[in-house]
Amino acid sequence: MAVAQIEFSKELQSFIREWKDKPGSLIMILHRVQEEFSFIPREAAERLSRDLNMPLAKIYGVVTFYHYFKTTKPGKHRIAICLGTACYLKGGQTLLEEAESILGIKGNEVTEDGLFSIDAVRCVGCCGLAPVIMVGDEVYGKLTKDQMPEIIAKYKNLG
Amino acid sequence: MVNAKINGIPVQVAEGTSILDAAKKVNVRIPTLCYNDDLPPWAACGICIVKAEKNPKMLRACCTPLEEGMSVITHDPEIVQVRKTVIELILSTHPDDCLQCPRNGSCELQTLAAEFGVREQPFEKRLRDLPIDTSTGSLILNPDKCIRCGRCVLVCQQMQNVWAIEFLGRGESTRIAPAADVKLAEGPCIKCGQCAAHCPVGAIYENDQTKEVWDALMKGGDDAKTCVVQIAPAVRVALGEEFGLEPGSLVTGKIYTALRRLGFDMVFDTNFSADLTIMEEGTELVKRLTDFLGGKNKELMPLITSCCPAWVDYMEKYYSDMIPNFSTAKSPQQMMGAMIKTFWAEKTKIDPKTIYSVSIMPCTAKKWECGRNDDMRSSGSQDVDVVLTTRELARMIKQAGIDLVNLPEEEADSPLGPYTGAGTIFGTTGGVMEAALRSAYYLITKEDLKDVNFTGVRGISGIKEARIHIKDLEVRVAVAHQMGNIAAVLEEVRKAKAEGKDIPWHFIEVMACRGGCIGGGGQPYGATDEVRQKRMRGLYSDDEKSTLRCSHHNPAIQYVYKEFLGEPNGHKAHELLHTKYKKLELYK
Numbered sequence: 020m021a022v023a024q025i026e027f028s029k030e031l032q033s034f035i036r037e038w039k040d041k042p043g044s045l046i047m048i049l050h051r052v053q054e055e056f057s058f059i060p061r062e063a064a065e066r067l068s069r070d071l072n073m074p075l076a077k078i079y080g081v082v083t084f085y086h087y088f089k090t091t092k093p094g095k096h097r098i099a100i101c102l103g104t105a106c107y108l109k110g111g112q113t114l115l116e117e118a119e120s121i122l123g124i125k126g127n128e129v130t131e132d133g134l135f136s137i138d139a140v141r142c143v144g145c146c147g148l149a150p151v152i153m154v155g156d157e158v159y160g161k162l163t164k165d166q167m168p169e170i171i172a173k174y175k176n177l178g
Numbered sequence: 179m180v181n182a183k184i185n186g187i188p189v190q191v192a193e194g195t196s197i198l199d200a201a202k203k204v205n206v207r208i209p210t211l212c213y214n215d216d217l218p219p220w221a222a223c224g225i226c227i228v229k230a231e232k233n234p235k236m237l238r239a240c241c242t243p244l245e246e247g248m249s250v251i252t253h254d255p256e257i258v259q260v261r262k263t264v265i266e267l268i269l270s271t272h273p274d275d276c277l278q279c280p281r282n283g284s285c286e287l288q289t290l291a292a293e294f295g296v297r298e299q300p301f302e303k304r305l306r307d308l309p310i311d312t313s314t315g316s317l318i319l320n321p322d323k324c325i326r327c328g329r330c331v332l333v334c335q336q337m338q339n340v341w342a343i344e345f346l347g348r349g350e351s352t353r354i355a356p357a358a359d360v361k362l363a364e365g366p367c368i369k370c371g372q373c374a375a376h377c378p379v380g381a382i383y384e385n386d387q388t389k390e391v392w393d394a395l396m397k398g399g400d401d402a403k404t405c406v407v408q409i410a411p412a413v414r415v416a417l418g419e420e421f422g423l424e425p426g427s428l429v430t431g432k433i434y435t436a437l438r439r440l441g442f443d444m445v446f447d448t449n450f451s452a453d454l455t456i457m458e459e460g461t462e463l464v465k466r467l468t469d470f471l472g473g474k475n476k477e478l479m480p481l482i483t484s485c486c487p488a489w490v491d492y493m494e495k496y497y498s499d500m501i502p503n504f505s506t507a508k509s510p511q512q513m514m515g516a517m518i519k520t521f522w523a524e525k526t527k528i529d530p531k532t533i534y535s536v537s538i539m540p541c542t543a544k545k546w547e548c549g550r551n552d553d554m555r556s557s558g559s560q561d562v563d564v565v566l567t568t569r570e571l572a573r574m575i576k577q578a579g580i581d582l583v584n585l586p587e588e589e590a591d592s593p594l595g596p597y598t599g600a601g602t603i604f605g606t607t608g609g610v611m612e613a614a615l616r617s618a619y620y621l622i623t624k625e626d627l628k629d630v631n632f633t634g635v636r637g638i639s640g641i642k643e644a645r646i647h648i649k650d651l652e653v654r655v656a657v658a659h660q661m662g663n664i665a666a667v668l669e670e671v672r673k674a675k676a677e678g679k680d681i682p683w684h685f686i687e688v689m690a691c692r693g694g695c696i697g698g699g700g701q702p703y704g705a706t707d708e709v710r711q712k713r714m715r716g717l718y719s720d721d722e723k724s725t726l727r728c729s730h731h732n733p734a735i736q737y738v739y740k741e742f743l744g745e746p747n748g749h750k751a752h753e754l755l756h757t758k759y760k761k762l763e764l765y766k
Contacts, residue, residue, distance in 0.1 A: 061358050065765065074341035075357040075765065076365075083346040090358070 025062035031055055039071050045081055049088055058089035086140070094129045094136035096174040098154050103142030105149040110164070114150055115139055117164040121171055134175065182248040189244070197228055197239040197250055208252050209261060209293070211268075211286060212327035213240040214376055215706045216337060216692065222328045224264045225290065228252045236260065262294045268325050270301035271350075272379070279323070279380040284703050286378035287325060308353060313363035316385055316545040317374055319343075321353045324381040330354060330373035337692065338661040340492065342367035354381070357765070364766040366495055370488035370661065370690045371542030371567075371699020384542050384700055388570050388577075394534040394563075395441040403534035406444040406522075407437050408514045408594075411452060411605030412540040412695035413568045415716030419702040420572035421582045425709040426716035431587025433571075436580050437538075438588065444522075447590040448537065449597030451514035452604040452613070455485060456729035457739070458507040458755050459610075460617040461746040467618075467653070467684055478502055480671060480683050483610050485509040487547035488690035488699075490759065492661060497668055498761035506756040510604060511537050511544055512554055515561030516754040517594055521742045523557070535563045538571045540605070540698030543690070553757035567700025593734040599630075599721030600729045606714045607659035607694035608635035608642060611687040615655070616728045619648050630727045636718070638693060638707055641667060643683070656683040660692040 027035070034051050038044040048071070052063050059082050068075040082088045100106075100115045115137070119125055122135050129136040143151055148160025154174055159166075181190050184197070187204045196219065201208050212223040219240035226239040231249040239252070251257070269291065276282050311319040326345070331354060334343050342365050346355045356365035374382045394403050409430075418427035430447075437445045463481050470479040484490055484505045493500060508516070514537070519530040537544065548554055548562040555561060566574075575582055589595065600616050603609030612632045619627050634644035635655065640663040646653045658667045670682050691697045693710035696717065726732060743751050 064358065074335075074366075076335070076341040076344035079346060079357040080344040084348045 025060065025066050027052075027063075027066065028055060035067075035070055045071065045073070045078065046085075049078075049082060053088060058092050060092075061090075086138075092129065092133075093138075095134050096136075096154050096177075098135060098137050098152060098171075099140045099143065100137065101141070101143050101149070101151045101153075102139050103146065103149075105146035106142075106151055109149040111150040113164050114152060114162060114167060117167045118152075118171070121168060134178070135171070180244050180246050180248075182244050182246065182250065184244075184250045185252055186249075191244055194243050197237065197242050197244050197248075197252075198226060200244040201239065201250075201252055206252050208239045209290060210240060211290060211325075211378060212329065214329050216376065217329060217332045218336075220328050220332065222326065223268070225261050227257060227260060229254070229257060258294070262296065265290055265294055265296055266300055269296065269299065271304050271306070272325060273305060273322055280318075280383045280386060281377075281380035285380060288379075304350070306351075306353075311362050312385065313361035314367060314369050314385075314546065315363075315549075316369040316542040317362065317367075317371055317382060318385055319354070319362060319382050320380065321355065322381075323379050324354050325379055326352055326354070327378060329376045329378065330382055333372045333376045336662060338368075338370060338372055338690070339665060340366055340368055340370070340661060343373065360765065366764045368488040368491040368495070368661070368690065369543040369546045369699075372691060373699075374542060375697075375699045375701065375703065375705060384567050384569065385545060386570055386573075387545070387564050387566060388574050390564050391536055391566060391574070394536075402532075404444070404528055404532055405442045405534045405536065406446065406518050407442045407536045407538060408446045408448045408451070408511070408518075409433055409437070409538040410448040410511065410540055410544075410695065411602050411609075411717060412698060412701065412713065413538050413571070413605075414602075414720070415605070415696060415713040416540065416701045417568055417572060418582070419704075419709075420569070420576075423583060424712065426712035426714075428716050428720055429582065430720070431589070432582055432585040433538075434588045434590055435585045436575050436582055439580050439585075440574060440578055442536070444591050445588075446514060446518065446594040447597055447601075448510045448514055448539075449601035449604070450590075450594050450732070450734060451510040451517065452601035453598055453729035453732045453735050454513050454517070454738070454755070455507055455510045455604075455610075456600060456613050456617050457735060457746045458513075458751060459483070459505045460614050460621055460729070462505055462507060463614060463618050463685055464621045465747065467622075470684070471651075480681050481505055481685050483614075483687045484757075484759075485604065485610055486543075486689045486695075487541070487550065488543035488661070489664075489688045490550075491543065491546070491762070492664070492690065494759055494762040495764050498759075499672070500668065501759045501761070503671075504759055506758070508553070508755050508757050509544075509547065510601075511539060511547065511562060511565070512757070513755050514594065515548065515554070516556045517738070519557030519559070519561055520754060521738060522594060524742075530557050531559060535561065537562050537565050538568065539565050540568050540695045540701045541565075541691075542567060542699040544700075551757065556754045568698075568702060569700055572702070593737055596732060596734040597724075598729055598732045599724035599727035601732070602720040602724070603717050605695040606636075606717050607689050608632075608637070608657045608687065609694065609717065610689075611635045611655055611657050611685065613729060614685070614687075615646055615653070617730045618653075620728065620730055622648050622651070626728065635687075636714075638711055638714075653685065654683045655685045655687070657687045659689040659694050661690045664688055 064078050102111045126139045151160050189204050191200045208226050211225045221238045221241045227236040228239045229251040308321040414430040418429045434445050466478050469475045482503045523530040545565040600613035616630050635657045642657040658664050696713035697705050697710045
């Protein structure tokens with residue numbers, strides 16, 4: 020491969036060694052790779068292709084099939100806006116549009132400073148709090164659109 | 179056996195037979211779109227749905243086995259309406275530029291739309307506007323036209339084991355693309371064109387270069403070119419299909435006539451240079467085999483054929499450790515290219531720079547081969563200027579209003595035209611092997627074979643093995659075709675070498691396409707094993723009716739060695755007729 024060898028952590032390497040010969044382990048391994056890099060870099064996919072002795076096309080078939088896997092680096096703060104049925108009915112779409120307008124980006128894009136990215140997601144599992152957004156691992160429920168600037172400002176201040 | 183009824187007609191088939199195949203047996207044609215004889219049923223399109231009594235669901239005939247006592251209905255108003263709706267849904271994401279499409283007239287979707295009388299577009303049109311990939315120069319990938327039937331992906335991954343393309347994305351945004359959305363030329367694609375040969379629509383097709391050739395043929399005055407053409411073995415048994423003839427119909431003489439009527443100044447035959455390839459490769463085989471048996475240069479065996487450019491590309495990417503085993507002989511196309519712009523140019527005192535050299539090939543990878551490396555410019559400029567596939571030649575003949583079927587038969591021009599039966603069978607799997615053995619026998623024993631037929635290496639089976647006796651010497655050979663079958667052979671060679679055991683075979687022939695060149699990616703659409711076997715028989719009949727059936731007997735070959743080349747594998751031959759290989763990365 021033309022690209023330089025990418026470093027995998029010792030934990031990731033031993034995880035791959037443990038699971039590589041077991042059928043159906045690709046998705047699990049990809050999860051670990053994404054945990055380590057926050058997305059699936061091309062170099063990581065190519066290294067997996069060698070380590071797992073699996074065509075790169077097959078890996079990309081899986082990576083691009085699932086919304087969860089990202090092939091570009093997301094923002095430092097990932098804003099996930101739920102558009103599942105409950106959230107959508109309670110105004111999830113308005114929250115999405117508000118966030119897009121504040122940050123000047125669309126879903127699946129990253130702000131120029133690399134701080135934020137927006138993903139529209141389907142159900143984060145707390146419909147009772149609809150409409151819901153998540154920033155990183157933090158959940159914000161029962162939101163209205165005028166609360167968005169404040170939440171975004173909070174993370175902007177964190178840098 | 180299973181007994182059932184299709185449209186009330188009793189049918190008995192072996193267990194596991196699909197409803198689709200069972201229906202064929204009683205002359206019922208169920209329409210299909212994603213289904214293809216070469217591939218496992220994939221059930222992607224839903225055109226082949228049928229009903230079975232006592233079953234509330236509609237079944238896909240391609241992937242549902244006929245069961246004991248089943249009563250299947252293949253056609254009723256509801257079924258036909260559902261099929262029509264499926265076609266309308268597919269058309270709702272498909273461009274309407276049929277008249278400008280390369281598959282106009284040969285498109286399976288167009289045919290179905292016509293059969294089902296689609297007259298309107300009831301669904302909202304949702305086109306995607308994805309970029310067209312022209313990077314390989316051999317194949318064009320237009321994802322907008324793709325109906326996501328999956329044939330190309332199955333062909334590339336399962337039949338060919340190349341993995342150049344995959345379904346990326348999901349749902350509405352699913353697209354056929356190389357990994358990481360790179361261009362085809364930046365990935366493992368070997369340009370074999372089997373994707374194009376299997377695509378039912380205009381999503382993947384050959385890079386049509388007929389305009390370049392027309393321009394060269396029409397050029398007059400100071401810019402005028404001497405237009406020279408060669409035709410490959412496999413073209414002569416397939417071109418007729420484009421004009422309504424049976425697959426396998428031998429139309430060699432008519433093609434020569436047609437090429438002259440198109441305006442070519444000289445018509446040569448790649449079968450001649452196939453004979454030349456045998457002289458070089460056969461000599462190479464005998465040298466390496468003799469060394470091997472004497473305990474010298476053992477790592478250079480087995481010898482592996484290198485006539486197939488898609489295979490060369492594959493080997494350089496996937497099996498570069500085998501480079502020393504590759505025959506250094508150029509392919510017949512490139513040998514002819516070199517001979518035209520050196521020997522023939524010299525002989526006729528024509529400046530090679532004014533020669534426009536065209537080759538007609540069953541192959542899309544040949545379009546890439548003519549610019550593969552500097553060895554393909556042994557005359558100083560590119561030896562073969564442009565490569566057209568069989569399909570492109572058919573288009574030119576039709577455009578020129580030439581009635582191919584009723585043409586008189588002419589001969590090729592000398593001395594790069596006359597060929598032997600050994601040259602003509604190059605176009606089928608096993609043919610290169612058989613031709614090489616015929617001459618190797620002579621080169622080793624200085625005697626000719628009484629029976630030149632090596633039937634053990636013939637036929638459609640994916641891997642063929644044979645033991646050939648050359649006097650006291652036993653030569654073990656293997657023949658593999660369809661790229662996905664190659665790994666089994668080469669892995670065995672790697673294993674034997676790693677374990678220090680005797681190599682399983684001395685000589686291995688590889689062709690990338692199923693059936694060899696007769697099933698090439700540039701051949702007329704609709705190849706099935708039945709069609710491939712008919713084309714093969716066409717070539718073997720050409721061999722049988724030849725008075726000369728061994729390359730070394732070809733007087734034209736003897737002449738070019740005497741007048742120009744010197745000895746096979748000699749200095750001049752090496753300069754013009756041999757090449758080198760290098761390891762290539764799978765992804766750039």
